[in-house]
Amino acid sequence: MNTQHWISHFEANTRLNHELQLPDTACDLPEHVRSSLARSIAIFQLGESGGGTRLRRYTRSIASLEHLKGYQRAVDLFVAEEQSHAALLARTVKHLRGTLLQKQWTNSIFRWMRDLVNLEFNIQVLLTAELIAEVYFGQLSLRCSDPVVQTVAKKLLRDEMGHLSFQRDFLFERLNALTPAMQRLWRWQFQAIHFATACVVSWDHRDCLRSLNVTPANFRSRALRCWQSFQSRLERRLHEHESHIRHDEGSTPGYSRSSNATMQSPVS
Numbered sequence: 442m443n444t445q446h447w448i449s450h451f452e453a454n455t456r457l458n459h460e461l462q463l464p465d466t467a468c469d470l471p472e473h474v475r476s477s478l479a480r481s482i483a484i485f486q487l488g489e490s491g492g493g494t495r496l497r498r499y500t501r502s503i504a505s506l507e508h509l510k511g512y513q514r515a516v517d518l519f520v521a522e523e524q525s526h527a528a529l530l531a532r533t534v535k536h537l538r539g540t541l542l543q544k545q546w547t548n549s550i551f552r553w554m555r556d557l558v559n560l561e562f563n564i565q566v567l568l569t570a571e572l573i574a575e576v577y578f579g580q581l582s583l584r585c586s587d588p589v590v591q592t593v594a595k596k597l598l599r600d601e602m603g604h605l606s607f608q609r610d611f612l613f614e615r616l617n618a619l620t621p622a623m624q625r626l627w628r629w630q631f632q633a634i635h636f637a638t639a640c641v642v643s644w645d646h647r648d649c650l651r652s653l654n655v656t657p658a659n660f661r662s663r664a665l666r667c668w669q670s671f672q673s674r675l676e677r678r679l680h681e682h683e684s685h686i687r688h689d690e691g692s693t694p695g696y697s698r699s700s701n702a703t704m705q706s707p708v709s
């Protein structure tokens with residue numbers, strides 16, 4: 442994994458979030474739109490505000506792997522970028538005259554789930570939230586007329602797309618060590634968890650979505666397309682890598698699959 446690329450990316454990009462100027466205008470959205478947006482964005486703000494304690498603890502366990510050298514530093518910077526998102530969203534909630542949240546049930550479930558299995562599952566739950574965030578911020582940036590909400594949503598959408606690539610790079614390294622059958626099993630559970638999350642989020646944020654003229658069903662179908670796009674890119678990369686190995690096996694005398702497999706770390 443090219444962790445140096447991600448370290449440079451996060452260092453430069455997070456600085457932009459700290460310096461981001463928001464339009465100096467008062468919110469003049471209709472009351473029902475303002476209040477549902479404020480509540481909805483406050484939930485996403487809470488989700489972005491974690492300190493990454495569990496994720497950092499997990500990454501320490503793989504810090505010594507040669508092909509993931511630098512990953513721990515990249516994750517520290519990734520967590521810092523998520524915290525810059527929390528700060529931007531807090532400014533947006535304030536602009537919408539909303540209230541920041543300390544606790545919310547979907548966020549509590551999300552945090553509980555992340556600690557359930559192992560590092561890959563933690564990343565997968567995070568990734569699920571980021572795939573949902575891609576749709577959410579995409580719709581906010583397109584459909585909300587408030588300039589502050591638009592500015593923040595556009596920036597967060599760009600950042601989350603970067604995060605999706607970051608998580609894909611990591612998952613490629615880890616899934617690559619699984620058999621095709623285990624990869625299919627992983628895909629199935631990932632899709633199931635993503636679908637359940639999209640259902641819960643589209644229901645919990647239904648007032649906000651409706652105020653933007655997005656039905657919960659429309660939100661779910663967009664979420665499904667984002668998941669398919671992510672998954673197909675990941676699978677294409679895994680297949681390309683597999684074909685490469687097959688080609689090497691065919692052209693290198695004495696090469697054996699098992700000798701290459703020892704270079705891969707097992708998914709822990």
Ligand SMILES: [Fe+2]
Pocket residue numbers: 489522523526601
């Ligand atoms: Fe974020």
Ligand SMILES: [Fe+2]
Pocket residue numbers: 523571600601604
């Ligand atoms: Fe993210």
